[in-house]
Every structure is written in C-alpha cells, then in structure tokens.
Amino acid sequence: MLLKQKLFHLSLLLSLINFLIAAFLGVLLRLQPIVQLEGFMSRNVIHAHSHVAFLGWVFLVLIAFIYKNWLPDSYKVNTTYSILLAIIQLSTMGMLATFPFTGYALWSILFSTLHMLASLYFIYFFVKYSFPIHVYSKRFVLAGLYFMALSSLGPLALGPLTATGHKMDMWYNLAIYFYLHFQYNGWFTLVIIGLIVFQLPEYILLKEVNKIRASFWWLVAGVVLTYLLSALGYKVSMSFNILGGVGAVFQIIGLYLLIPIFKTALRSESHSFIKQLLGMVFILLAGKVLAQLLSAFPVMVDFTYYNRDFIIAYLHWVLLGFVSLFLIYLILKETFLIISKVNIVIPVWLFIVAFFFMEAILLFRALYPEIWTPPIQYFLHSLLLIDAIILAFSILLIFVNVFNRFKHNTRREFPAIGNN
DSSP states (O other), rough: HHHHHHHHHHHHHHHHHHHHHHHHHHHHHHHHHHHOOOOOOOOHHHHHHIIIIIIIIIHHHHHHHHHHHHHOHHHHHHHHHHHHHHHHHHHHHHHHHHHHHSSSSSSHHHHHHHHHHHHHHHHHHOOOOOOOOOOOHHHHHHHHHHHHHHHTTTHHHHHHHHHTOOOSSHHHHHHHHHHIIIIIIIIIHHHHHHHHHHHHHHHHHHHHHHHHHHHHHHHHHHHHHGGGGGGGGHHOOOOOOOHHHHHHHHHHHHHTTHHHHHHHHTTOOOSHHHHHHHHHHHHHHHEEEEEHHHTTTTHHHHHHHHHHOOOOHHHHIIIIIIIIHHHHHHHHHHTTTTTTTIEEEEEEHHHHHHHHHHHHHHHHHHHHHGOOOHHHHHHHHHHHHHHHHHHHHHHHHHHHHHHHHHOOOTTTTOOOOOOO
C-alpha cells in the first residue's frame, strides 16, 4: 500500500505544480496587453497554457484518483503506473518547453503525441486491471475515458487539414472544437460524476439505481449531440440548432435524475467548508449545461460565437470553475487539510473569489463592447492581471499546504472514500 500511496501523492503534487505553471502562463498572457513583451507570441503561449492545464493538471488528477480507487495495489500495476506517470510529466514539460517558442511544430507535436499515446495506454491499463467493483461509478469513468480517446481525433486531424489547405477555416476550427468538446463535456464531466457516485454507500446507489442508469444514457447521448452546437457559428442548417438543443436538454435530464445523488453527497460532508465547495461545484455544473442550452437559440449565436470574451469566460467557467474546484475538493478530502483557516481555507476562498471576479470582468467586456475606450481597456487589462496574480498565488499556497501535509504523513493509510 505504501508504494501506491506514494505514487498517488506524487501525482497530486505534480498536478498542482502543473496547475501553478499554467497559472503563471496566464499571468504572462494578462501582462502582454499592458507592457507588450518583446518576442512574446500570445497564440503560442496560449497553446502552452491550455495544454499544461488540460494534460498536466486536470488529466493527472483524474487518472490519479482512478488509479487509487479502481486499480489493485500490485507490483505490476504500480510499476506500470509509475512509468506512465513519468511519461505524462515528461511530455507535459516538453510541451511547456516547446509550445511558447514554436507553436505547433515538430517537437511540440511529438510531445503532445507522446502524451496522447500514454493516455490511450492508460485506458487499456484501466480496462485490463481495474477491479470489477463500484459498477455504477465505473460506468461513468469508463465512458469518460472513451470520450477522452475520441477527443484525440481532433488534434490528429489538424495535420491533414493543414496539408490540404484548410488551416484556420471551418473544418480546422471544428477539429479543435471536437477536441475541446469531448474533453470538457465527455472526459472531464463524466469522470467527475463517476467520482461523486463512487463516494456514496451501496444502499444509496441501490435505492437510486434506475435513475443512475437512465442518467448515464441521457448524459452520453447529450454529449454526442451537443457537439453540433460547435458548428452554429458557421451558419449551418437549423437542424444543427435543434439537435444540439436536444442534446443540451438530454444533459439537463441526466443531471436532474442525479439530483438525489448530489443531495446525498452534500449531506454526507461533515465539514461546512467542504460542503460549500461541493455545492459550488454543482452550481457551476448547472451553469455549464444551461449555457449550452441557451447557445442553441439562433438569437444567441452571434453573441456566443463571435464574442471572444464570452468564449473565454465559458471555457474558464468550466475548466477553472467547475472542474478545478472539484479537483481541489477531492484533494482537500484526501489530505485532511481542514485544520486551520489560515493554512488552507483562506487560500481556497482566495482562489474562488479571484475566479468569480475574472468571470465578472470578462462578461462585462462581452456585454458592453461599445465602451471599450483605451483608458477603460487599460484599466480592465490591469484588473485581469492583478486577478491572475492572485489566482497564481492562491494555487501556490494550496500546493505548499498539500506538500507539507504529505511530507508529515508519508505513512498514513488511504482514508475510506466510498463503501459501495
């Protein structure tokens, strides 16, 4: 158990380091409009920022908890996982070292491909060695892993599209949206739901088994259909609006069926701060699916698909809000950090306040573009820079606390997370 525990803890520490790096790149991106850094290529840095956030932070935390909850503590499994962990971190650092300077070029593509191959092997690894238990939660996790594999077709299509003269046209962008959609709405969301279900006792799951099964299929169908919403900015057939809207409704139905599960998960939290954090995650998830439903209406298309600030606000709402807050919630539960408000609660609240402040500024700029005079733009850029620094500082404090907790509890056994 000790080796598995160490590998699990190492995964969480590496993921927080990657999260901090992504936040630092975010600071640089917010600094650029103010000081005009020489030789700074924003598009390339955005690639590095997003890849480190997706693949170094979210991906690593999710597979760490999948490894902890479903894979046996054996020499072969631990050795394989340690090799995968090394490859994943190496490829993440490789992307960090290449994307800002080259964009999509030979070495950055090689490192991202290496990460993709490691992630695909993890799916095989999970299917082959995972325990045949926790079937309700495992079903969501497995579907999420398959959607993660499906999303990889998006980046793989970019090379052929570029070679055939489609770079930056509709098909090129739809390939990028394909990756983002099945990452956000498939891989991230379904695995998070699986991890929530995993924590609940078996008698609750047996009581709600029909709702859980139905919810799974509604959500899977919804994920597939809502991809059509990605094409609405290209004035496609109204059938795309209708089918994409149907997919959004399917997702709402699926989440509605899970309300008893979400309520039970909230009631099971004994600490008020952890309960508030999980409740906030559910609110952010509801906001995500509501935004998808609204985007299906033609009146919203021009606003949502041609407004960069609105798109960035939505992407951060999902990744920095819903997903990252849930991952922080998991890490706090794992490390038993709810001891001192100064140590951990205040840094997390700092992160939350900075996140919502950033969303407010982005939405303000999206809703009132007509008042973008140079002085106001400079003022808002300055606010976003300060906010990005606060976000990075809060992540640093969280990492320091988690590191200190692991350092002083290297021999602590895993806490009991679920009984089902």
